[in-house]
Amino acid sequence: MSVRELVVLGTASQVPTRHRNHNGYLLRWDGDGILFDPGEGTQRQMLRAGVAAHDLNRICVTHFHGDHSLGLAGVIQRINLDKVPHPVTAHYPRSGQRFFDRLRYATAYRETVDLGQAPISEDGVIAATGAYTLDAARLSHPVESYGYRLVEPDTRRMLPERLAAHGIKGPDVGRLQRDGELGGVSLDEVSEMRRGQRFAFVMDTRLCDGVYTLADGCDMLVIESTFLDEDTELAVEHGHLTAGQAARVALDCGVRHLVLTHFSQRYTDPDEFERQARDAGFEGELTVAHDLLRVPLPKRR
Numbered sequence: 001m002s003v004r005e006l007v008v009l010g011t012a013s014q015v016p017t018r019h020r021n022h023n024g025y026l027l028r029w030d031g032d033g034i035l036f037d038p039g040e041g042t043q044r045q046m047l048r049a050g051v052a053a054h055d056l057n058r059i060c061v062t063h064f065h066g067d068h069s070l071g072l073a074g075v076i077q078r079i080n081l082d083k084v085p086h087p088v089t090a091h092y093p094r095s096g097q098r099f100f101d102r103l104r105y106a107t108a109y110r111e112t113v114d115l116g117q118a119p120i121s122e123d124g125v126i127a128a129t130g131a132y133t134l135d136a137a138r139l140s141h142p143v144e145s146y147g148y149r150l151v152e153p154d155t156r157r158m159l160p161e162r163l164a165a166h167g168i169k170g171p172d173v174g175r176l177q178r179d180g181e182l183g184g185v186s187l188d189e190v191s192e193m194r195r196g197q198r199f200a201f202v203m204d205t206r207l208c209d210g211v212y213t214l215a216d217g218c219d220m221l222v223i224e225s226t227f228l229d230e231d232t233e234l235a236v237e238h239g240h241l242t243a244g245q246a247a248r249v250a251l252d253c254g255v256r257h258l259v260l261t262h263f264s265q266r267y268t269d270p271d272e273f274e275r276q277a278r279d280a281g282f283e284g285e286l287t288v289a290h291d292l293l294r295v296p297l298p299k300r301r
Helices: 044-051 072-081 095-106 161-164 172-180 209-215 229-238 245-254 271-279
Strands: 004-009 024-029 032-036 059-061 087-092 113-121 122-127 133-138 147-150 154-158 191-194 197-204 219-223 257-261 285-290 294-298
Touching: 004 044, 024 044, 024 197, 059 072, 059 113, 072 095, 072 113, 087 095, 087 122, 095 113, 113 122, 133 209, 147 209, 154 172, 197 209, 209 219, 209 245, 219 245, 229 245, 245 257, 245 271, 257 271, 271 285
Parallel strands: 032 059, 059 087, 087 113, 197 219, 219 257, 257 285
Antiparallel strands: 004 024, 004 294, 024 032, 122 133, 133 147, 147 197, 154 191
């Protein structure tokens, strides 16, 4: 049975709190696991959330500020300690190669795993499998930062009532799918395209074209909302978004499920993020993330 869900490992921004660990997010996508922005303490949060090193296939780092990457050292060593049997690929900004190397070899350990390195230097597709393509887009932050988007290919859904109306059943359904036509009945007459799911991960950034490119038409958008709207000037100065800005992006881009995260320690009332997002006009499904939360992706359209 396929599972598609977001496992939230940490939701704090620069400074962790008693209740919020530094960043860390695992996307379970059927048989694959993609770990985004492993901040300090991610390995322990994985244990608490029931996430094993064997669950990881990719590690995606948006940028090399500590709250998004200091957990890399522990996660990489754990992958090797547990002798993960499949390749694991790390994606990160090419400009941060020296930081990745330092974290990968921060201490001595025995390397047992094929850890691939796939640094990013421009927008576009960075990985493609039969189950999805993974895109990256440049964001606007004081250091080079990229967001990520996973896109499932569109598929064709057969319509039983139309098949029955044309008397097509059993092995003939497969022949029609394979050949595109059967006895004068075209595939388009008895089926429809089913849009693939889309997931986007947008961390530290001001509003920019890359934010909208990544969020466009997403079923789930995980996006930073470090500040509340009354601190918009601070957000712009430090290269971040507010709750209202994140919600307006989701509204403009037709997002189905908005997940707000990466909260400044200056705020003590998480409900205020939801209030401001709703005030911005977003009416879809909305989650204000907290540590160890599991968020299922919306059902396919």
